[in-house]
Amino acid sequence: MRYFKPSLTLLLTLAAGSTAQSIVDLLEGTPELSNLTSIAVMYPDLITTLSGASNITILAPNNKAFSDAMKMMPAAMAKNTEYIRSLLTYHVLNGTYRAVGFGDDSRFLPTLLTDKKFANLTAGDSQVVKAILMDDHASVYSGLNKTSMVSRADTYFTGGVVHIIDSVLTLPMNVSTTAIAANLTAVAGALAQANLVTTVDTLTSITVFAPSNPAFQAIGNLVGGLSNKQLASILTYHVVPDRAFTSDLTNNQKLRTIQGEELTIRLDDGDVYVNGAKVVASDVITNNGVVHVIDGVLNPNATNDEPDTGASTQAPAFPSATGSSDVPFTSGVLTPTGSRINTSSPSATSSGTGAQPNSAGSITGNVVIAVIGAALAFAAGIMV
Numbered sequence: 001m002r003y004f005k006p007s008l009t010l011l012l013t014l015a016a017g018s019t020a021q022s023i024v025d026l027l028e029g030t031p032e033l034s035n036l037t038s039i040a041v042m043y044p045d046l047i048t049t050l051s052g053a054s055n056i057t058i059l060a061p062n063n064k065a066f067s068d069a070m071k072m073m074p075a076a077m078a079k080n081t082e083y084i085r086s087l088l089t090y091h092v093l094n095g096t097y098r099a100v101g102f103g104d105d106s107r108f109l110p111t112l113l114t115d116k117k118f119a120n121l122t123a124g125d126s127q128v129v130k131a132i133l134m135d136d137h138a139s140v141y142s143g144l145n146k147t148s149m150v151s152r153a154d155t156y157f158t159g160g161v162v163h164i165i166d167s168v169l170t171l172p173m174n175v176s177t178t179a180i181a182a183n184l185t186a187v188a189g190a191l192a193q194a195n196l197v198t199t200v201d202t203l204t205s206i207t208v209f210a211p212s213n214p215a216f217q218a219i220g221n222l223v224g225g226l227s228n229k230q231l232a233s234i235l236t237y238h239v240v241p242d243r244a245f246t247s248d249l250t251n252n253q254k255l256r257t258i259q260g261e262e263l264t265i266r267l268d269d270g271d272v273y274v275n276g277a278k279v280v281a282s283d284v285i286t287n288n289g290v291v292h293v294i295d296g297v298l299n300p301n302a303t304n305d306e307p308d309t310g311a312s313t314q315a316p317a318f319p320s321a322t323g324s325s326d327v328p329f330t331s332g333v334l335t336p337t338g339s340r341i342n343t344s345s346p347s348a349t350s351s352g353t354g355a356q357p358n359s360a361g362s363i364t365g366n367v368v369i370a371v372i373g374a375a376l377a378f379a380a381g382i383m384v
């Protein structure tokens with residue numbers, strides 16, 4: 001990215017009522033935020049809005065964060081003002097949240113991001129970041145489970161508070177991209193086979209309980225015999241037309257799915273279960289809701305399936321299921337690193353470089369970089 005250098009003070013003068021300790025004073029007085037300042041001045045209306053705002057929190061990436069982000073960002077992307085504007089707006093929280101207020105349990109804090117292209121949520125739902133305070137360290141999770149640490153908390157300005165963070169947040173992406181980044185290739189492939197990708201990617205404010213690859217392997221003998229109608233019925237039974245973070249869930253809660261039948265939530269000793277399946281990785285924010293990874297495939301014909309909360313793994317919800325060594329539905333599915341899985345070629349799935357997510361669906365390292373590259377290219381594509 002090339003930085004322009006219009007005078008920030010000039011922009012401030014143009015902006016409404018500059019007072020002492022304005023956000024602009026704060027930015028100009030903080031050398032480690034000079035890259036953020038250089039980018040922000042390219043969006044004078046944003047500066048005006050922030051200068052006039054009260055009761056906001058700014059997550060301000062430091063210069064190291066920007067230099068890391070720019071290494072991954074294709075040039076076309078850096079020039080995509082619509083994308084950069086949404087990305088910057090995602091760093092502004094609606095409310096004053098001191099780092100001590102983040103809390104030991106995850107809190108989902110509303111941001112000012114409203115562009116439907118990047119946050120397709122129903123009226124009343126704000127796009128969020130997940131904030132957590134653990135052992136006195138505040139951190140923030142964004143799209144694709146990107147983790148940013150707060151390196152300097154609680155600097156006040158007239159409109160609220162700034163936390164300096166060590167990496168740029170990731171804009172939440174659609175469900176299919178998020179699934180692939182999490183190595184949830186079986187559910188990604190199953191959605192494609194059942195023609196449901198567009199549905200899950202474009203519904204607003206949803207919760208997706210995404211079975212892990214081992215969950216699909218555990219019913220491996222059955223998947224070949226499913227009609228597309230049955231597969232669609234099973235998959236839509238994993239989608240709830242409301243956004244529910246794990247902190248929203250209550251014991252014995254019933255959630256109506258888009259398939260029509262209900263799911264039952266159970267909370268036990270800090271663990272969350274959906275029917276007979278356990279949530280093994282939770283609260284990955286997408287552009288239209290949230291994804292939780294579960295260790296079993298849910299069966300719409302077994303709505304009374306219950307967990308064995310003492311067990312380390314749950315029995316499949318499908319009678320007569322037996323496991324397979326192959327991961328179903330994955331032929332032709334993109335891997336997190338962008339290569340396509342070739343089920344006839346065992347080596348094909350390991351052609352990527354660097355860190356890989358684990359089979360539980362967590363997202364790590366280079367996987368995220370590869371997917372961000374794809375997503376940035378996508379966002380660049382919608383520009384011109």
Ligand SMILES: *[C@@H]1O[C@H](CO)[C@@H](O)[C@H](O)[C@H]1NC(C)=O
Pocket residue numbers: 003034035038063064067
């Ligand atoms: C970005 O930060 C680096 C230090 O990390 C600095 O050398 C560079 O001048 C900064 N660029 C701008 C435009 O502020």
Ligand SMILES: *[C@@H]1O[C@H](CO)[C@@H](O)[C@H](O)[C@H]1NC(C)=O
Pocket residue numbers: 055094095096
């Ligand atoms: C600040 O914003 C938060 C979140 O929108 C809201 O709950 C709170 O009432 C606001 N406080 C003030 C003083 O406006």
Ligand SMILES: *[C@@H]1O[C@H](CO)[C@@H](O)[C@H](O)[C@H]1NC(C)=O
Pocket residue numbers: 094111112114126
């Ligand atoms: C910020 O929160 C307030 C409630 O505290 C709400 O009225 C307002 O619409 C929110 N702004 C945005 C941009 O979401």
Ligand SMILES: *[C@@H]1O[C@H](CO)[C@@H](O)[C@H](O)[C@H]1NC(C)=O
Pocket residue numbers: 116117118120201202203204
């Ligand atoms: C946003 O949601 C609406 C309603 O579900 C859908 O028609 C539209 O395609 C979605 N837009 C994006 C960018 O996903």
Ligand SMILES: *[C@@H]1O[C@H](CO)[C@@H](O)[C@H](O)[C@H]1NC(C)=O
Pocket residue numbers: 230231233234300301
């Ligand atoms: C559920 O049961 C009905 C009635 O036996 C059957 O038609 C349907 O295919 C079953 N669905 C699945 C997903 O197996």
Ligand SMILES: *[C@@H]1O[C@H](CO)[C@@H](O)[C@H](O)[C@H]1NC(C)=O
Pocket residue numbers: 342343344345346
């Ligand atoms: C998949 O792997 C097999 C065996 O290595 C190979 O013969 C075949 O050409 C590959 N297919 C694709 C699409 O790469």
Ligand SMILES: *[C@@H]1O[C@H](CO)[C@@H](O)[C@H](O)[C@H]1NC(C)=O
Pocket residue numbers: 183185213214327349356357358359360
């Ligand atoms: C990703 O999923 C595939 C298929 O289940 C599996 O073979 C691979 O080991 C997983 N990657 C990691 C690092 O767990």
Ligand SMILES: *[C@@H]1O[C@H](CO)[C@@H](O)[C@H](O)[C@H]1NC(C)=O
Pocket residue numbers: 145147281282283284293361362363
């Ligand atoms: C998100 O990342 C954290 C650590 O950074 C990890 O503990 C958690 O399991 C991850 N969640 C998912 C869904 O990958």
Ligand SMILES: *[C@@H]1O[C@H](CO)[C@@H](O)[C@H](O)[C@H]1NC(C)=O
Pocket residue numbers: 173174176177197198201202374375378
């Ligand atoms: C989901 O996002 C990816 C890029 O991140 C894009 O290629 C794909 O078209 C999107 N899916 C839909 C249905 O819009």
